[in-house]
Amino acid sequence: MESSKQGHREVLESMYSVIALIFVLVACVELGDAASAVDVYRLIQYDISGVPLGSRFASLNHHASSMHFSPGADLSRTVLVIPIRELDLSFVKEYISRRQPLGGLLFLLPQIFSFENKEGTGDSDKHHELELHKNSLLELEQSLVHANIPYPVYFAFEDDNVNAILADIKRNDASGQQATATTGGYKLVVSAAEPKKIASPVITNIQGWLYGSKADGDTNQLPTIAIVASYDTFGAAPALSVGSDSNGSGAVALLEIARLFSILYSNPKTRGRYNLLFGLTSGGPYNYNGTHKWLRGFDQRQRETIDYAICLNSIGSWDNELYVHVSKPPENAYIKQFFEGISSVAEELGVKVGLKHKKINISNSRVAWEHEQFSRHRMTAATLSELSVASGLLERTGGLSDGRHFVNENSVARAVKLVAESLARHIYGYQGKNIEIFADGSSLAINPSYIGSWLNLLSQTPRVAPFLLKNDPFVLALKKELTDHTDEVIMQTEVLEGMFTFYDSTKATLNVYQVASVTFDLLLLLVLGSYLIVLFSFLVIVTRGLDDLISLFRRPSSRKVKTA
Amino acid sequence: MTVFHFFNCAILTFGPHAVYYSATPLSEYDTLGTSIKAALVYLGTALVKLVCLATFLNVSENDNFDPSQELLKALIGFIDVAGLYFALTQLTHRNISQNHKFQAIGLGWAFADSVLHRLAPLWVGARGLEFTWDFILQGIEANANLVFSISLAALGSLMWLRKNKPKTLIPIIYACAGIVATMPSITSYLRRSLGWHFPKVVGFELFTSLMMAIISWQLFSACQRPSSA
Structure with missing residues (x-):
């Protein structure tokens, strides 16, 4: 009896492959009905000094509904699917601020925002549309990031499959049927574990030294000029936060400047009398926490050798005007010198440079610009940026809309030229003279394809610091690039401290099921019974x-x- | 698909077999043993069929309809007929009339087929949330298959067990048996060469099964008459 049972089972198992094959064939015929899986990106979940913010849940198992739901309907067990194209900002804001119960939110981003999307935006129509979406996305992001949302919020990209499902959902809603267990419709399921706190997230600063030459040896005595850019990002969806402009453009410009000066410094004849320090800092969105840690690591003597620091921030999409932000009065000698140098180069390039002075408030923990960290450590520094005013906390730090399409590599190249040229004139003592050191066509020309390829890489790499590992391939790539251009590279890994706590689970797979209603099954049972x-x-x-x-x-x- | 839906589909797939057994005199004559034997014969046949398929058939990468391969498959499909022949003639049955014997065998045969081919996908499919019509259609297909099996068993019993049948009917019996036996190949041809969708195929199967059932019923009663007279 036992053996015959076993034989039974064996036969069953052997038959099963054949059965499976048959059903694969059947499934191929009926592809339209198959469950579809969509990559979704979760809204960030974090705490600021214990205050919970962002989306607090990850797992989702509710029916889908579009924005055309019937008024007064109970949405506590419904996922609202909202395409950014049809976004009603005031509705979403009101929903969030009044903390209305909701099963979940799924935002559909236009495919153009995907960093896997390689198509250009040559179409001016498209570009206009993009700009439109960009502004609403910016606003949406801010309201999402600064709210405590007690349900899962996901972002996904539109594609034919998703659009077909959305159209179906809309049709159902239009017919007045709220999607519930009794009426069928679509069910959205994300099976994810409960988000866990990321224990002691690390931030990695990379610094590279280009040593100048001194007649009698010790380069430590030479004055130093620092060029600094933060490379990490923060956005509503950490897995989509590539920050091409903020601050990918600054990091790319830094690499290009390092490359240019490495050519000059590799020849003893053209080696300047200044040490150059290149710093790629992390923790930028969190009050430049990485910069703070980095500067604290310097001893007093080293700090004193630093003449001034130039911070690069968001220089990828300007048209005609850049701003030099300073916190010391413009009468300061170094600042005056730097600003005059950069202004004269700007004049030659036909662009404008404005000076913005904003005093720092030591008692305020908010550090709006990277140079303010330098100022707090009693070092002279300025930030070069296309932004005329400081942005708020976690604002303009590489959100959903900060993609490659909005960054112009020419802008970055011009900013590089501006900084490198004025720096070189200062180092070699050509101030006020009309000598173009990094002239186009020369061996020292700025390389747009180098800038372009690094911008492309950065625009495909989400760089939210807590989710970057200590030895993340991207960080190592940055380090290697800086090693190629400088004499000495030091990587400094620090724990991101302060008031921020982050939670994992940034990416998931959303399964969309077309479900039958209970009423249908009841009817079916009746029919079968009869x-x-x-x-x-x-x-x-x-x-x-x-x-x-x-x-x-x-x-x-x-x-x-x-x-x- | 929920458990409820799984339950529904299971009723549709296996219910008719039970109803057939309980509604017809099969239950009164307690022919369950015969049905179980037939089911076991089906298992053996399926195994032999699998071995043959694995040995003689090329694995095709695409779903195209390859006539020579399909012919081979149809030939291997005739192993079913051999199995049925074995079940009808060689198995020792308790004294039950031929009338009930073929029904019991056909029923056991169809039930084993349903369990083997449809229970596992149904069980796997029951765990998914996705609703498709596939499993309902599959249940309907199981119904058609039941009718086919019983028709084939009836024709088989006419061919092999009944000695004095009208000469004129013999070719018709053989033709019908041939059609019923090649049914799997025909549906496979419809599905893959003509690109019919599953619902259409199932509809076709249902229709032909009813036709064949009526024809074999008529044949059976036609053969019954001279013997009873």
Whole structure:
């Protein structure tokens, strides 16, 4: 008996592959009905000094509904699917601020925002549309990031599949049927574990030294000029936060400047009398925490050798005007010198440079510009940026809309030229003279393809610091690039401290199921039951005759009477 | 698909077999043993069929309809007929009339087929949330298959067990048996060469099964008459 059972099972198992094959074939025919899986990116979940912010949940299992839901409907078990194209900002904001119960939110981003999307945006129409989306996205992001949202929020990219499903959902909603268990529709399922705190996230600063030449040896005595850019990002969806402009453009410009000066410094004849320090800092969105740690690592003597620092921030999409932000009064000698140098180069290049002075408030923990960290450590510094005013905390740090399409590599190249040229004139003492050191066509020309390829790489790499590993390939790539251009590279890994706590699970797969309603199944059961009864009656009548059927129903009742 | 839906589909797939057994005189004559034997024969046949398929058939990468391969498959499909022949003639049955014997065998045969081919996908499919019509259609297909099996068993019993049948009917019996036996190949041809969708194929199967059932019923009663007379 036992062995025959086993044989049974074996046969069953062997048959199963054949059965599976048959059903694969069937499934191929009926592809339209198959469950589809969509890559989704979760809204960031983090705490600021214990205050919970962002989306607090990851797992999702609710019916889908579009924005055309019937008014007054209970949405606490419904996922609203909102395409950015049809975004009603005021509605979303109101929903978030009033903390209305909701099953979840799924935002559909236009495909153009995907960093895997390689298509250009040559179309001016498209570009206009992009700009439009950009502004609403910026606003949406800010309201999402600064709110405590007690349900999962996901972002996904539109594609044909998703659009077809959305159209279906809309059709259902338009017919007045709220998607619930009893009416069927679509069910969105993300099975994810509960988000866990990221224990002691690390931030990695990379610094590279280009040593100048001194007649009698010790380069430590030479004055130093630092060029600094933060490379990490923060955005509503950490897995999509590539920050091409903020601050990918600054990091790329830094690499290009390092490359240019490495050519000059590799020849003893053209080696300047200044040390150059290149710093790629992390933790930028969090009050330049990485910069703070980095500067604290310098000893007093080293700090004093630094003449001034130039911070590069968001220089990828300017047209005609850049701003030099300083926190020391413009009368400061170094600042005056730097600003005059850069202004004269700007004049030659036909662009404008404005000076913005903003005093720092030591008691305020907010550090709006990277140079303010330098100022707090009593070093002279300025930030070069296309932004005319400081942005708020976690604002303009590489959000959803900060993609490659909005960054112009020419802008970066011009900024590089501006900085490198003024720096070189300062180092070699050509101030005020009309000598173009990094002239186009020369061996020292700025290389747009180098800038372009690094911008492309950065625009495909999400760089939210807590989610970057200590030895992340991207960080190592940055280090290697800086090693190629400088004499000495030091990597400094620090724990991101302060008030921020982050939670993992940034990416997930959303399964969309077309589900049947319970009513449908009930109806089906009824139909099947009557089918079987009819079949039974038919067979009895055919094989035994009508009388048998009737007696069949009579007998049990009479028996019951007897037993009773 | 929920458990409820799984339950529904299971009713549709396996219910008719149970109803057939309980509604017809099969239950009165207690022919369950015969049905179980037939089911076991089906298992053996399926195994032999699998071995043959694995040995003689090339694995095709695409879903195209390859006539020579399909012919081979149809030939291997005739192993079913051999299995049925074995079940009808060689198995020792308790004294039940031929009338009930073929029904019991056909029923056991169809039930084993349903369990083997449809239970596993149904069980796997029941765990998914996605709703498709596939499993309902599959259940309907199981119904058609039941009718086919019983028709084939009826024709088989006419061919092999009944000695004195009208000469004129013999070619018709053989033709019908041939059609029923090649049904899997025909549906496979419809599905893959003509690109019919599953619902259409199932509809076709249902229709032909009813046709074949009526024809074999007529044949059976036609053969019954001279013997009873």
